[in-house]
Amino acid sequence: xxxPQQFRLQFPYFRxxxxxxxxxxxxxxxxxxxxxxxxxDFYQSSGSVHRSQYDEKQTxxxxxxxxxxxxxxxxxxxxxxxWTSGTTQAINTVANGLLAHIKAxxxxxxSEADHHANFVTWTETAKKCGAKLHILPxxxxxxxxxxxxxxxxxxxxxxxxxxFVSNVTGTQQPIEELITLIRRHSxxxxxxxxxQAISHLAIDVQKIDADFIxxxxxxxxxxxGIGVLSGKLKALEMLEPLNFGGKMVARVDKTAISFAxxxxxxxxxxxxxxxVIGFNAVLEWLQQYDIAQMEQHAVALAQQVxxxxxxYAQCRLFDSPQPSSVVCFLFEHIHCADLATLMAExxxxxxxxVHCAQPYLARLGRSxxxxxxxxxxxxxxxxxxxxxxxxxxxxxxxx
Ligand SMILES: Cc1ncc(COP(=O)(O)O)c(C=O)c1O
Numbered sequence: 588x589x590x591p592q593q594f595r596l597q598f599p600y601f602r603x604x605x606x607x608x609x610x611x612x613x614x615x616x617x618x619x620x621x622x623x624x625x626x627x628d629f630y631q632s633s634g635s636v637h638r639s640q641y642d643e644k645q646t647x648x649x650x651x652x653x654x655x656x657x658x659x660x661x662x663x664x665x666x667x668x669x670w671t672s673g674t675t676q677a678i679n680t681v682a683n684g685l686l687a688h689i690k691a692x693x694x695x696x697x698s699e700a701d702h703h704a705n706f707v708t709w710t711e712t713a714k715k716c717g718a719k720l721h722i723l724p725x726x727x728x729x730x731x732x733x734x735x736x737x738x739x740x741x742x743x744x745x746x747x748x749x750x751f752v753s754n755v756t757g758t759q760q761p762i763e764e765l766i767t768l769i770r771r772h773s774x775x776x777x778x779x780x781x782x783q784a785i786s787h788l789a790i791d792v793q794k795i796d797a798d799f800i801x802x803x804x805x806x807x808x809x810x811x812g813i814g815v816l817s818g819k820l821k822a823l824e825m826l827e828p829l830n831f832g833g834k835m836v837a838r839v840d841k842t843a844i845s846f847a848x849x850x851x852x853x854x855x856x857x858x859x860x861x862x863v864i865g866f867n868a869v870l871e872w873l874q875q876y877d878i879a880q881m882e883q884h885a886v887a888l889a890q891q892v893x894x895x896x897x898x899y900a901q902c903r904l905f906d907s908p909q910p911s912s913v914v915c916f917l918f919e920h921i922h923c924a925d926l927a928t929l930m931a932e933x934x935x936x937x938x939x940x941v942h943c944a945q946p947y948l949a950r951l952g953r954s955x956x957x958x959x960x961x962x963x964x965x966x967x968x969x970x971x972x973x974x975x976x977x978x979x980x981x982x983x984x985x986x
Pocket of ligand 1: 613614672673674675676702704705750752753754780782783803943
């Protein structure tokens with residue numbers, strides 16, 4: 588059975604008894620000791636990876652991380668795991684890599700559920716290619732409108748880029764069902780933005796049948812500056828490299844250049860070795876925990892907060908149709924930034940603003956919301972700290 592106290596002890600952040608109550612894990616997760624130890628070990632060693640005879644140890648850890656990600660996602664092979672700097676770069680790698688395949692008059696589909704990493708990237712890509720961009724609406728349950736998707740799919744649809752779990756409301760899209768629909772009615776390549784999903788769900792990329800999937804390690808207790816692009820080898824092989832340089836080539840002479848095989852073809856230059864090796868340690872450490880049980884704990888805390896917030900006058904909740912560890916809310920007639928500032932003064936870390944998802948906020952009809960995001964290391968005491976600070980902030984603002 589998952590023990591949140593034991594889990595919390597793995598995070599040095601909580602050794603500081605004055606630590607801010609951290610309720611912003613959807614932005615970035617706290618870091619476990621396992622990551623810090625592995626990173627320190629790396630920086631106390633020497634060398635690069637895949638460069639010299641003496642860098643065998645680093646190279647083995649680096650490739651072990653790739654294998655762990657393959658297992659995490661049930662990807663086709665280790666070669667279908669490409670290191671990027673994060674979700675944003677992974678999506679840009681796909682969009683840039685497909686430029687030659689998308690012609691004027693082709694169509695690209697995104698939705699109102701998207702983070703800017705997906706929304707802006709495909710909007711700009713459509714402009715560059717002269718492709719038509721369709722933005723699917725989301726319903727009052729924040730789910731992508733399936734009939735709108737059906738109406739948009741046709742032989743010209745080249746890419747459908749979907750959000751899996753929303754960073755705004757925590758809403759989970761029925762990704763498998765959506766991809767089945769897409770396959771039935773088009774030949775489109777499907778990209779899944781799993782930046783949030785990766786820390787909440789067990790993902791099987793082959794089962795959901797995605798061509799591309801992207802996530803960032805920092806949302807899964809890993810280091811900043813490292814992320815993953817994975818998917819089907821056949822789809823990844825279609826991508827023109829975003830970056831050119833060392834280690835992504837097979838042969839270079841003055842008249843001709845040939846590229847290396849996947850994954851190296853898409854990983855030019857010296858990689859973020861510390862990031863990958865640190866993430867390797869995180870993935871190994873995570874194996875002892877059951878993701879469903881961890882999620883259940885975080886969701887229970889969030890649900891309790893939602894129930895309590897419902898008793899507050901003028902509190903508006905934007906709840907997801909499924910249980911979620913995200914609480915998206917605001918108080919009518921109180922600026923979110925004002926409330927967040929008072930909460931920060933009382934050592935509560937929460938998020939206020941547009942959450943890098945302005946089309947989503949427009950759909951909610953709001954210029955900002957507040958967001959709490961619970962993680963398995965949060966405890967009941969964090970909930971109590973939040974409400975003590977909330978009550979005193981509201982009292983001040985309503986004076
Ligand atoms: C749903 C979603 N997509 C994409 C991103 C972008 O991730 P990154 O900034 O790590 O590239 C985020 C980050 O908050 C996100 O929540």
